[in-house]
Amino acid sequence: MCFGIALPLDALPESLVHQHRHRVVLREPGAAREIRFLLCDPRPELPVWHDNRLVVLPWGNRDAASRLPHTAWCRQESLEAGLWRHLHPEPVVIPASLGLDKGVWFLITEGIRGVLVKDEQGTPHVYMLTQPASHYYRIMTRHNRMPVFLGRQM
Amino acid sequence: MYKRIAHLDADCFYVSCERVRHPFLCGQPVGVLGNQGACVIAGSYEMKAHGVTVGMPIWEARRLCPEGIFVKRDFEWYEVLSRQILDRVRRYSPAVEYYSIDEVFFDAQAMSDREIRSLQQQLKEETGVPVSVGVSLSKTLAKSASGSGKPFGCVFAIKEDERNRLLHGRPVDKITGIAQRSRRKLEAFGIRTCEDFVRADRRLIRRLLTKRGEELWWELNGVSVLPIHTTRVPHKYLSRGGSLGAATADAERLSAWVARNTERLIEALDYHGLYCEQLAMSLQFKTGGGALHGVNLPAATADFRTLYAAGKELLAACWKPGITVAYMHLIAEKLTCREHAQRSLLAESEPRQQVLDHLRQAINRQVGRWALRSGATLPLKDIYDDPANAYEICDIYGKSCF
Numbered sequence: 001m002c003f004g005i006a007l008p009l010d011a012l013p014e015s016l017v018h019q020h021r022h023r024v025v026l027r028e029p030g031a032a033r034e035i036r037f038l039l040c041d042p043r044p045e046l047p048v049w050h051d052n053r054l055v056v057l058p059w060g061n062r063d064a065a066s067r068l069p070h071t072a073w074c075r076q077e078s079l080e081a082g083l084w085r086h087l088h089p090e091p092v093v094i095p096a097s098l099g100l101d102k103g104v105w106f107l108i109t110e111g112i113r114g115v116l117v118k119d120e121q122g123t124p125h126v127y128m129l130t131q132p133a134s135h136y137y138r139i140m141t142r143h144n145r146m147p148v149f150l151g152r153q154m
Numbered sequence: 155m156y157k158r159i160a161h162l163d164a165d166c167f168y169v170s171c172e173r174v175r176h177p178f179l180c181g182q183p184v185g186v187l188g189n190q191g192a193c194v195i196a197g198s199y200e201m202k203a204h205g206v207t208v209g210m211p212i213w214e215a216r217r218l219c220p221e222g223i224f225v226k227r228d229f230e231w232y233e234v235l236s237r238q239i240l241d242r243v244r245r246y247s248p249a250v251e252y253y254s255i256d257e258v259f260f261d262a263q264a265m266s267d268r269e270i271r272s273l274q275q276q277l278k279e280e281t282g283v284p285v286s287v288g289v290s291l292s293k294t295l296a297k298s299a300s301g302s303g304k305p306f307g308c309v310f311a312i313k314e315d316e317r318n319r320l321l322h323g324r325p326v327d328k329i330t331g332i333a334q335r336s337r338r339k340l341e342a343f344g345i346r347t348c349e350d351f352v353r354a355d356r357r358l359i360r361r362l363l364t365k366r367g368e369e370l371w372w373e374l375n376g377v378s379v380l381p382i383h384t385t386r387v388p389h390k391y392l393s394r395g396g397s398l399g400a401a402t403a404d405a406e407r408l409s410a411w412v413a414r415n416t417e418r419l420i421e422a423l424d425y426h427g428l429y430c431e432q433l434a435m436s437l438q439f440k441t442g443g444g445a446l447h448g449v450n451l452p453a454a455t456a457d458f459r460t461l462y463a464a465g466k467e468l469l470a471a472c473w474k475p476g477i478t479v480a481y482m483h484l485i486a487e488k489l490t491c492r493e494h495a496q497r498s499l500l501a502e503s504e505p506r507q508q509v510l511d512h513l514r515q516a517i518n519r520q521v522g523r524w525a526l527r528s529g530a531t532l533p534l535k536d537i538y539d540d541p542a543n544a545y546e547i548c549d550i551y552g553k554s555c556f
Contacts, residue, residue, distance in 0.1 A: 008178035027182055027183070027221045027223075028181060028182050028183055028200055028221060030181045031180070031181030031182045031200075032178055032180070032181065034178070097176070097178060098223060103216055103220065104212065104216055104224060105221065105222065105223045105224065106223070106224045106225070106226075107172070107176065107179075107223060107224070107225040107226070109176075134536075134540065135190070135191075135399050135400050135536065136187075136189065136190060136191035136226065136540070136542075137191065138191075139190050139191040139192045139212075140187060140191035140192075140212055140224060142213075152541070153539075153540065153541070154226060
C-alpha cells in the first residue's frame with residue numbers, strides 16, 4: 001500500500017505549488033524542499049495527470065454516504081475482474097518521486113498508476129492502483145500490497 | 155616500484171550514482187538497500203549522521219532516520235559510472251588498477267599535485283560522482299590517505315611528516331589486510347596503531363602475519379611492494395550465488411537455484427576462457443549452520459549438462475528435505491585455461507549441443523541476458539521478473555577486489 005507521496009517542487013507548476021504551499025516541507029537542512037500529499041492530511045489529495053493537465057484531486061473517498069468505494073486504493077485484481085466497471089474508471093498517472101508506506105520513504109522512478117472515478121456530483125476522485133507486493137517491497141515495508149508502478153518495478 | 159601512487163575512492167558511491175540520475179536526492183538522507191530490501195548496503199553522509207550504518211536492517215535504519223529515503227540497488231547503472239571514472243583516469247595514467255566498483259589505484263608519478271586535484275574536479279563535473287583522492291608512496295598508504303580525506307578530499311602523504319600525520323593514532327585494523335584475528339595477534343605485542351606497526355620489528359611482523367603482513371609493513375614504511383595490477387590477477391576459483399531471496403525448503407525451487415547459479419557460473423567461465431575440474435556447493439541454512447561439499451568432474455568442462463548434474467548431486471549431499479536454505483553458492487575450482495585444457499571425450503559437449511549453446515548465447519546477447527535459459531529455472535519466475543536480479547556486483551568484470 002502507499003500512504004503518501006512526495007515530489008520535488010520543480011515537478012509541479014508554480015501555481016499548484018503556491019496553492020498547496022501548506023504541503024511543502026524540508027526533509028533535511030540544506031536539502032531542497034518538497035511537496036507531500038499524505039493520506040493522513042485533513043483533506044487527502046493526489047496530483048494526477050488527467051486530460052494532459054496536472055490537477056490535484058481528492059484521494060479516494062471518506063464519505064460513507066457516497067456511492068464511491070470507501071477506501072484510498074483500488075486493487076488491480078478487482079479492476080481487472082470488472083468490480084469497478086459500474087463506476088467507469090479512467091486510468092490516470094500519479095506523478096511521484098517518493099512513496100511512503102508504514103513509515104518507510106522509498107524512491108519511485110516514474111510514477112504510480114491510478115484510476116479516476118466520479119461521484120454523484122460529478123466530482124472526480126483518484127484511487128491508487130495496488131498489486132501484491134514483491135518480495136523486496138514486502139521486506140522493506142512489511143506490507144503485502146504495493147502500488148502499481150510506472151516504469152521500473154520494485 | 156612506483157614512487158607516487160594515487161588511490162581514488164568514490165564518496166558514498168551507490169548514493170552518488172543515484173543522485174546523478176535523481177538530482178533531488180542531493181542533500182537528502184539516502185540509503186541504498188540490498189536486493190532483498192532488508193539491509194542498508196550504502197548510506198549518504200546525511201543518513202550516516204543519524205547513526206545508520208552499512209549492514210543495518212531497514213527497520214532499525216528507519217527508526218534512527220525516519221526521514222530517510224530508501225533506494226533499490228542497481229549495479230548495472232553503478233557500473234556505467236564506475237567505468238566512466240575508470241576511463242577518465244586511464245587518460246592520465248599509464249598504469250591503472252580497477253580495484254573495486256568505486257576504487258581505482260593509479261601511477262601518479264608523472265602527475266603534479268595540481269593535475270591530480272584537477273582530475274578530481276573533472277570527475278565530479280563529468281560524471282557527477284564526488285571522489286576522494288590519496289597520494290603517497292605505496293598503495294596501502296595511498297588508500298589510507300584517501301580514506302582520511304573523505305568526503306571530496308585530496309590528501310598528499312609523500313613527505314615523512316605527512317606520512318606520520320596520516321598514521322598517527324590510527325588503529326592498526328583500519329589497514330586493509332589486517333582483520334580482527336591479525337589485530338589480536340598484534341595486540342599481544344602492544345601493537346595497536348599504525349605508528350606502532352611501522353616501528354615494530356619487521357621480522358616480528360613476518361612471524362605474526364606471514365608474508366602478507368610483511369608486505370604491509372614495507373608499504374606503511376613508504377616502500378611500495380604491492381604492484382598496480384593493470385589487468386586482473388587470474389582467478390583461483392569462481393563462485394556464483396548468494397541469497398535466495400525468500401529462504402526456501404522447496405526442492406523444486408532449490409533445483410532451480412542450482413540451474414540459475416550453474417548458468418551464471420558458466421557465463422563467468424566463458425568470459426574468462428576457463429574450464430573447471432571440480433565443483434563445490436555451499437549452503438547456509440535459515441536456522442544457522444550449513445553444508446559444504448565438492449565433487450570431481452569427469453574432465454575440465456564448462457558444459458551446462460555436466461555442471462548442472464554435478465550441482466544437483468551436490469544439492470542432494472548438502473541438503474535434506476525440510477531444511478530451509480537461505481544462501482547457496484556454487485564454486486568452480488581447479489580452473490584451467492581452455493587453450494591448455496586436456497581434451498576429453500567424456501567432457502566434450504555433442505557438436506549439436508555446442509551449436510545450440512552458441513545460438514542461445516547469440517540470442518541472449520541480442521534480446522536480453524536471460525531471455526533464453528534452462529527450463530529448470532522456471533520455478534524462479536519471480537526472480538527473473540525482477541530486473542535488479544539480472545545484474546550482481548560479480549557481473550562487473552575486471553575488478554581486482556570483490
